[in-house]
Amino acid sequence: MTTIQPRESFALTHASVIIGDAAGTTLPDTTIVVSSDGRIEQISPSTQTTIPESYRVLDATGKTVMPGLINAHVHLFSDGRPLNPKLATPRGQRITAAIMHSPIGKPYLTARVTANARTLLASGVTTIRTLGDVGYEAVALRDRIADGRMIGPRILASGPLLAIPDGHGAPLIALTGETPDDMARNTRVNLEHGVNAIKIAATGGVTDAQRLGEAGSPQMSVDHMRAICDVAHEAGVIVAAHAQSPEGVRRALLAGVDTIEHGSALDPTTVELFRHNPHALRGWSALIPTLSAGLPMTLLDRETTGITDIQLANARTVVAGMLAGVDDAHDEELRVGVGTDTAMTFVTQYNTWRELDLLVKRAGFTAAEAIHAATQGNAEILNINDVTGSVEVGKTADLLVLEGDPLLDLRVLKTPTLIIADGRPLWHPTVKRFDDMDALLDRAYRE
Structure with missing residues (x-):
């Protein structure tokens, strides 16, 4: 397992944010601010957000952010x-x-x-x-x-x-x-x-x-x-x-x-x-x-x-x-x-x-x-909705940053650009795939 790094305060800016409800509510051009304790402390339109100077800024322009x-x-x-x-x-x-x-x-x-x-x-x-x-x-x-x-x-x-x-x-x-x-x-x-x-x-x-x-x-x-x-x-x-x-x-x-x-x-x-x-x-x-x-x-x-x-x-x-x-x-x-x-x-x-x-x-x-x-x-x-599961102020920052919109194509979820777990970013996530099995499943589910 990846060696853990200390948490730091950061902000994801200019993202399209899927909050996790059944209606698919999406917030355009939104900034999510995460504190050093790993919790979401602010969700607001990017043009109205003031980010403290000490916070790391991650530009998510053109990307979608959703709950992990x-x-x-x-x-x-x-x-x-x-x-x-x-x-x-x-x-x-x-x-x-x-x-x-x-x-x-x-x-x-x-x-x-x-x-x-x-x-x-x-x-x-x-x-x-x-x-x-x-x-x-x-x-x-x-x-x-x-x-x-x-x-x-x-x-x-x-x-x-x-x-x-x-x-x-x-x-x-x-x-x-x-x-x-x-x-x-x-x-x-x-x-x-x-x-x-x-x-x-x-x-x-x-x-x-x-x-x-x-x-x-x-x-x-x-x-x-x-x-x-x-x-x-x-x-x-x-x-x-x-x-x-x-x-x-x-x-x-x-x-x-x-x-x-x-x-x-x-x-x-x-x-x-x-x-x-x-x-x-x-x-x-x-x-x-x-x-x-x-x-x-x-x-x-x-x-x-x-x-x-x-x-x-x-x-x-x-x-x-x-x-x-x-x-x-x-x-x-x-x-x-x-x-x-x-x-x-x-x-x-x-x-x-x-x-x-x-x-x-x-x-x-x-x-x-x-x-x-x-x-x-x-x-x-699972009785953990007070901690995780949605993009809300006060929840733990369990987030995915995606290159596309999963509401339009769920395959976007296959390759997240960035994963944030308990407020800690996992940079450049990669997995070892079984290409032969994936090809068979792709074909089976398409037919």
């Missing part, structure tokens, strides 16, 4: 190259977990997690929520960034997700249990290790499915998940649930989860639970559809993705449900956020912008609505 992206569903253990199906079996996961927790594996894991967080930041993502870690490596990274020892994205770290024995994510990235008491205990274990996010495997998943129909099959009861939510909510921590079927989504919402990851087609009961959820931390729940994680497996041939026949069959069912769910949620004006499920097959750490593009192409969002979902909307969903 927030990716609400990431994993940091891999880079998005196709995962080996043999490693997704329970036996494969046990072997991999043993290696990752070994004296040799731990430094390797730390290095990989750090590199992937750096890639996310360099691609314009200034806040991430991890949802399934091998251990507590993301917690440690979060603390190094927060302590000012390095520059990186703001991190909400989940630690291992919570699952049943041999359930989704287990044992590689999960703590497992059989009873509601086990689930409550494992939640406390994670909280004691300092996590500020919790994830539940409410249903089976595509990646580690070993039989047809396993993806989306419920793996926890309402009581199991309620035990998790009660403990997490008492600590003020929101809970995410991997849920890929109508029944899995229904159970998770009844238990009080705050975000549904992936999702499925909605019915009037689940729509109402999203709007008014008495057991959720804030009385409502949101959907994070992760289209980036499902569509490649169904649009690209199996020889390219490397997935099994069973994974493909499960993916087709799950993706159909995800597309229906986000379409329903958009029509019903539910809260929808942006997460990509980075590290999964064909989900790189640097392509968050593609999820916004997919919301427009596949779910009827406007570009402004997609940008809002990835900024101000995600900040509200």
